[in-house]
Amino acid sequence: MTWIGSDGLPIFLGMGLLCLSAYVIARFHQSFQSSISNAPRLEPAATPLASLPAIAVVIPAYNEEINLRDCVEAVLKSELPDPQQLQVWIADDESTDGTRAIAQALVAEDPRVHLVAVPPRPATEVWRGKNWACDRAVAQAQGEYLLFIDADVRLEREAIAAALVAARASNADLLSCLPEIVCGCLAEWLVQPTIVRMLTAGFNIAAVSDPARPDVAFAAGPFMFFRRAAYDRIGGHRAVADNLVEDVALARQIKSFGLNMRLMLGLGLVKVRMYRNLGALWEGWTKNLHMGAQRKVSSTLLIALIAIFVLVVPWLGILLSGIALFAVGLREGAGFLLPLASAAALLLWESVLWRREAVLLALPVRYWGLSWLSGLLVAAIAIASIIKTETGWGWTWRGRSLALPHETTPSA
Known part of the structure; x- marks a missing residue:
């Protein structure tokens, strides 16, 4: 041969x-x-927070009866100095399963939980994915910070406090975490x-967080922690209404406005099972x-x-x-x-x-x-x-x- x-x-x-x-x-x-x-990792705060600014957690939900209760209850168990400063906004995006009934039960159980019945999308505008639901919830939510998570996310008790400490330390206008995949x-x-x-x-994770690299932008939709002023400045979800991959689009908005983006590994603190x-x-x-x-x-x-x-x-x-x-x-x-x-x-x-x-x-x-x-x-x-x-x-x-x-x- x-x-x-x-x-x-x-x-x-x-x-x-x-x-x-x-x-x-x-x-x-x-x-x-x-x-x-060189990827930074989200870690539990070394010392307890002395005070807590108002934080609104927004959870867009479309047919999430399997996930919603566990997701919200995990958020409500967060270890924070003033739990009343934490509000949860469930945006029911015209679900056809038991999502709304579960949300209503959660509202009745805890005054920090609020339900937004998302109306149909405007016929004259293009809204894809969860952008419309997030926009409608934010219109009612109050807080210095906005945290967007998906219903299939499970936060550990230290996650929100850790994100706040990390965002303040890095002066981040948007802090996003790559979650642990279940x-x-x-x-x-x-x-x-x-x-x-x-x-x-x-x-490159480090490049995403580098303000000198506006060309490199990425974020993970399961955990998006915004400074409210920055979110409003870039136009929020309305600015990326027609983009199905809104997390990356919002990261590009942040960097294009010269604001600070921070991407971290959320392993151990932020977990998600995306599909079953x-x-x-x-x-x-x-x-x-x-x-x-x-x-x-x-x-x-x-x-x-x-x-x-x-x-x-x-x-x-x-x-x-x-x-x-x-x-x-x-x-x-x-x-x-x-x-x-x-x-x-x-x-x-x-x-x-x-x-x-x-x-x-x-x-x-x-x-x-x-x-x-x-x-x-x-x-x-x-x-x-x-x-x-x-x-x-x-x-x-x-x-x-x-x-x-x-x-x-x-x-x-």
Whole structure:
């Protein structure tokens, strides 16, 4: 068997793919380490707060009967010097399940809880996602600070005090925390850690907090802690009404106005379980992944390619080399031992790196043997997100359409 002859061509091509995979793995993990190495972490306050400014916690809720009570009760248990300074505003965004009844019960149980019955969106304006609900709640809420969280978020008792201390120490107009991701089913274990790693590698956390880098902006919607004056100055959610990925859009607004942005790891203090099954996960990520890439087809396709080369190609190398060895025998197929060993080495390398990074982000390490399936799922989500966003086909959230018939499709 020759190396590049007709019999050796598959080996040559296979080694080429594995070398490209090794390059992508190296660059990916280099970007991840660069982002996470100096990332600040939200920690419980070293000393108790002497006083508390008025803080309004806004929770937009659309069909959140599973999450709402646990979310609100966690907020109300926050350890604060003057709990009466904390108000909770539930914005029921025309839910069709038991969300409103649960909210009404919470209002009756604690005077700090308020319910906003969000009216239908104005027919003459474009409002996407939770922007309208947040805007309606803020119109009634009072406070020096506004904290926006999702109903699937669970705050530890020290979280709000820690955020206030950190915001004051850094003079932050917006402090956002990357939450700890909680996974409870196979689909979550396969997809969530991979996407979180990609998001972390895709931007530099320290650069996000650097006022000298207005071009780098990012925030995490599950925890957005605003100084009210800054929120009003940038126009609030109304300024990004048509943007489905409002967290990143608001971060860009903050930086474009020359205000201070602070991004931190909220591990241990802020937790979120975003999706509870494959269907919800598929609908959720295909809804906003392409929008998060600013509707640039090339950027979203890059996510798919990274998933394939980091997680799928090494497994594919082992599979195809093993099949070839079995088909022609060890003696005739000895040349396939090189790609087989190379693919195995890549898998071992990626496994070691992934386990180290999982510790840094408090991510679950399960089902590593199915990492190839994780890569395929993330790639499929990226491609489906492009199709849904650009065509409007099936672009929904919990059955609510996100597409606009008259909307023009931007170029890639």
